[in-house]
Amino acid sequence: MIKKVQPGTKLSGTVTAPPDxxxxxxxxxxxxxxxxxxxxxxxxxxxxxxxxxxxxxxxxxxxxxxxxxxxxxxxxxxxxxxxxxxxxxxxxxxxxxxxxxxxxxxxxxxxxxxxxxxxxxxxxxxxxxxxxxxxxxxxxxxxxxxxxxxxxxxxxxxxxxxxxxxxxxxxxxxxxxxxxxxxxxxxxxxxxxxxxxxxxxxxxxxxxxxxxxxSSRSDVIPAQNYEVPGDFSAAAFWMVGGTIFPGAEIRISNTGMNPTRNAAYHILEQMGAEFERTNDRFAQKEPVSDLTVTSSALRAIELDPALVPNCIDELPVLMVAMCFAEGRSVISGASELRHKETDRLAAMHEILTLAGAKTELKEDGIIIYGNPDFEPLAARYPSFHDHRMAMASAILALRSKGSSEIVDAECTAISYPHFWQDLSALQEN
Incomplete structure (x- = not known):
């Protein structure tokens, strides 16, 4: 499936992150x-x-x-x-x-x-x-x-x-x-x-x-009776989308905020993203919040490699945010990205290059030269059959002046079956 992404004029509304x-x-x-x-x-x-x-x-x-x-x-x-x-x-x-x-x-x-x-x-x-x-x-x-x-x-x-x-x-x-x-x-x-x-x-x-x-055989395994919270990794796409899109305001409800998963939230805050975090609670053993994100002026960051394990799945969409940040952003210590569904370092470098971004690919990371006024080229983006590449490309394409295409866009079903419907709803609100 080839999915067209129209940049549109607004991005607002409420989404519920899919189950973690x-x-x-x-x-x-x-x-x-x-x-x-x-x-x-x-x-x-x-x-x-x-x-x-x-x-x-x-x-x-x-x-x-x-x-x-x-x-x-x-x-x-x-x-x-x-x-x-x-x-x-x-x-x-x-x-x-x-x-x-x-x-x-x-x-x-x-x-x-x-x-x-x-x-x-x-x-x-x-x-x-x-x-x-x-x-x-x-x-x-x-x-x-x-x-x-x-x-x-x-x-x-x-x-x-x-x-x-x-x-x-x-x-x-x-x-x-x-x-x-x-x-x-x-x-x-x-x-x-x-x-x-x-x-x-x-x-x-x-x-x-x-x-x-x-762990050992003496451990009693408890029943698993609870409600699964929203997936932070999926919510991260709207966190970045709301941050880089002018005039955006997106509320992401029921977002899992496990501290060993949510480094991307703090990284975006460090870059200047503005969030409102409300209704903090626990879904059984997991912390959950509702997040509201609005468009923000971003600054470049040199990512601490120690944070990489905590944001490994969110790094592709964080790279998109870095394209719109003032200055030079550096990701290092992320060679694990080369062993995912695709080589995500090489894939994101290709995607960002197609968009017209200035980047340097490294063995264990990437350097991105951001610009708040960056205007991505309308492009035909390969997804590499990788759900996170497809969704990161879609968020990037929102800032283009023309229509872009995502190839093999159905791969988003691997983690986020309703991604395209949620994107359309946010553009239509």
Whole structure:
């Protein structure tokens, strides 16, 4: 699908961020591990979390879906069935990495597959610690899907320092640890998303400047009865859109504000963005707020590399904001962007260049020479079949004087099925 984006004359109104994808994945997986029945409200209808539900069904988990309400009858640690066909994770790296931890820890013989994009992403990072624990796991060329998992002879305790700040890697090891008689410890030097620890109520403690998180078979897995908050990563597109569009005012309701996820909010504030944050509350264990963003004069920023893990998914749209900031912005320490659905550093450099922005691509980041009066060229933007590239291009195109096109725009369904409808509504209000 090719989607035309007309710049329009206004951008205003209220949107509700779609259900959080990361929390939807985890709530379903943890509900399956529980021995209780869980009812999860506002579960994401995006393609990736639906892949997780499909895989759990193949593992013998009873799931009733009614729109955004999902009822899961947990089978406990020892109730998973050997699937009769491969577990298709689609485009979802979260599904493959977290589910690998569960089935490898449980010793379920199975095969995990994915689409072409997922099959090109390395899984060696999760395979190495799982093998150290005594799991049987292998993949194509030792690191790619399809992944083959076999029985194990019992898990060995492991103290695992995270080599990179990755919530998926951390979660994979901790989920496998739930099947170990002795505690498995993950040492986290740099914080990453903490949804797994929150939802499973895992034991953790400070370890110098790092944190140690533990899991074992002694952990009681709670039922997952709650309402999933709005996805901060999706809300970030409207945060930037409202900031760079003249005269804009956008209210984003029910936005998840987990402090290990919301660095982009503070980065935009540092750049000069103006937000009103109201109705702060908790959706069970997760902080939630309503945000109102208005057009703002932005200034350039040299992003602290320590913040990158906390805003890795928002970096593409932050690059769009930097195009309209006064001065030279620098992102470094972001080489992880090269290992997403596409090489997001190279992809954003191409997209910004098509728009006429002045940028310099680096091995681990990008330099952007911003201008508050920047007027993007009307262009035909490739999405690279990457949902975040498609949405970042759309926000950029809003400031163009002419009509732009987004190629393969349907890929936004991976995380935000109603993105194009919400964009149209904001332009029409």
């Amino acid at each position: 994808k990361s929390i939807s994945h985890r709530s379903a997986l943890f509900a399956a591990l529980s021995r209780e029945v869980s009812v999860i409200e506002n579960f994401s209808e995006a393609a990736d979390p639906q892949s997780t539900l499909n895989c759990l069904t193949l593992l013998g988990v009873e799931i009733d879906r009614n729109g955004r309400s999902v009822r899961i009858r947990g089978v406990g640690r020892d109730g998973f069935q050997t699937p009769l066909k491969p577990l298709d994770c689609g485009n979802s790296g979260t599904t493959m990495r977290l589910l690998s931890g569960i089935v490898a820890g449980a010793g379920i013989e199975c095969r995990l597959t994915g689409d072409a994009s997922l099959s090109s992403r390395t899984m060696k990072r999760i395979m190495d610690p799982l093998k150290q624990m005594g799991c049987t796991i292998d993949g194509k060329d030792g690191e790619y899907a399809p992944i083959h998992i076999g029985k194990n002879q019992g898990l060995r305790p492991l103290r695992y320092p995270l080599p990179i700040p990755s919530a998926q890697l951390k979660s994979c090891v901790l989920l496998a640890g739930l099947f170990s008689d002795d505690p498995v410890e993950v040492v986290e030097p740099i914080p990453s998303r903490d949804h797994t620890e929150r939802l499973l109520e895992l034991d953790s403690e400070a370890f110098g400047t790092a944190k140690v998180i533990r």
